[in-house]
Amino acid sequence: MKKILFVDDEQQMQQFFLEGIKHFNVPFEAVVADSGERALKIVQKEFVSVVITDLKMPRMDGLTLLRKLKLGYPEIPVIIISAYGNDKIKEMARKNGALFFLEKPCAIEKIIGAINATLKKESDGGSMHGITPGMFLQLIEMEEKTCTVRLVNTLTNEQGVLFFIDGNLCDAGIAGSRGIDAAYVIFGWNNVSLSIQNYCGLKENRINSDLQGILLEAMRRKDEEEEKENEVIWLDTEEEAVEEKTGTGITHTEEEVDLSNEEICSLVQDRLGRECLPEDIVSDGSWDSTFNEMTRLGDNLGTGKVKVGFVDTGSSHNYILVPGRQTKALAMNRTCPRDKIMDLFSR
Amino acid sequence: MKEIFKDILAIDGVSGVLLFSRQGRVVFQEMVLPLSENPEQRDWKSLTTVIKNVTEADFIYENGRIYIRNSAAGHLLVLMELFTSVAMVRLSCDMIMPALNKQAHGSKGIRSFFKW
Known part of the structure; x- marks a missing residue:
């Protein structure tokens, strides 16, 4: 807000x-x-x-x-x-x-x-929803626009601003940070809503850096951050596996595991929080053909067995496909961080 | 066409790019290493049928990852190693979409090349 x-x-x-x-x-x-x-x-x-x-x-x-x-x-x-x-x-x-x-x-x-x-x-130049800042940047650059762009990260509700003069990124701001560091954060956002104001109150370029360079550095930082987060999740999982082994004397192999809907929900809630819980889980065979075709493709390209899939059909939900005796399709809210969910199920 | 995909192919860990027509034909492919079986020799109609309404897909396999984007030119498929930055691949795909769509809607010659 x-x-x-x-x-x-x-x-x-x-x-x-x-x-x-x-x-x-x-x-x-x-x-x-x-x-x-x-x-x-x-x-x-x-x-x-x-x-x-x-x-x-x-x-x-x-x-x-x-x-x-x-x-x-x-x-x-x-x-x-x-x-x-x-x-x-x-x-x-x-x-x-x-x-x-x-x-x-x-x-x-x-x-x-x-x-x-x-x-x-703030939005006299129009507004857009559900796009990546990188894609948008290319358009602004191509059109050599002078404008102020206000962005909202749809996942976290963080807000940011970018200033463009003749298509050049001149400054950026988020809460607590200005300049190139703020630009790195904004360009690391996956999904934003933005409004364009056809006016830029900034008179000088405070960034003076190559746009492609900023984008690449933003991606690098984002990957680094995600890797760190994933390491934490991975460590937790290992600890629990050891716990389970010592407690019951049974270890599960990947082939034996066919997660129930309750187990899926509990796993997601534990690791990623309630807001990432699937809104529906479908296992009626409607996704089997997609899964089989992707398996056939993987065989041809030498990538082996499918561990997890993500599908966006442009509908109100994204789907995470989890293999098992029955393919399960998890209908996820579009704002859920798909990389984290995929990482969770691929492990 | 090769020029359009050069940035994607330059990403660390990307091992190839394929473009499927909606009829399931491979209309473009560029692989860093040759595959044991050439995908062009197979009919991918059943694949393109199941993904015809898919705007974006991402599948993690045991030994790799496949990212799919729908475009006016067909289904773009990026084959990559597990360590590859998918965010970077996604971003690069975002960036080439205008050029790819332009190609598909461009001259009649190119349009007929994709054979809708």
Whole structure:
């Protein structure tokens, strides 16, 4: 969910905003800060979509906060809300990049309206779902687009932003990280939803690196991370195997194992968590021909027996095929990490 | 055609690329090492029939891995070692899809080459 940061040194105003939005079905959650310094600390750690700030605050005023945000976080639109709205101040706010200037006292509906209008602008260039950032990058590069792209990792709900000037990746940001390191993380995401804004508030290239190089490094880092995670799962499995052997004196060979639906669910839940549980398990023979054909293909190409398969038919589920006396097809939510599930069953 | 697949073939552990027409014919193949039996000599109609609605598939075998992507040009199949980075293969496939689709929808000559 989008996060809106409301900055005002008056606690009464903070409460007015927090309580006010409760009466509306808003597509965002709100956090508050009582100073410009605190606001900057929040945007450094968390991914914030819009900042609404008061102008007159002790230590760091709203205009200074606005300048700092535009410099360090150009993707964050800023709305100014103030009782000191003379023309000169309004002009200064506009020149420094404020999107709206609301005058106090201001009805909550008006503030929500300004937030919604701001959020709408984030996708004026369109939005896409269920794609890999790498594929998308190629399109942006080809079209030499200048834009700001906001991404959500559909698996983890992490958010990120990419800045393109004439098709060149110039900066990236995720919660807690900016620049090339953030780009490595974003390009490691498998499945994202993204919105394109046909505007880039960034004026300089902060990455200055070859795009292909970034992609390759992102993949390398991702593989390294997955290997580490898999090592942990593998170690756990070995420990349990030893435990089972000493406890019962029986060891199972791969051929003897034909997991029941309950065993499959328990294995997935133990290793990958409840959110990865299959939504359905089919073993009615409907997947046998696919499995047999893939076995025939494997025979021809010299790869041996099938251990596990993944199939995407473009439907609402992905399927994990598990061999046994009966082929089992596990209908998985599309957001489940298929590499981890495949790795689990291939072992 | 070979040019399109060169990035995939350059990935560490990828041992070959095959492109099946929807009729089950091998329309392109490039193997790092020759196979004991040439897949072109077999009819793969039954395979392409069962995977005709599959947009993407990935199978782990005892001694290798096969990744399949559906494209306008047919079913692209990447044969790889178990240690190969599938994420990298997937990404490379994403990247060649526009070129592959363009080939399939391109000139009549190329289109007829795929024999729908």
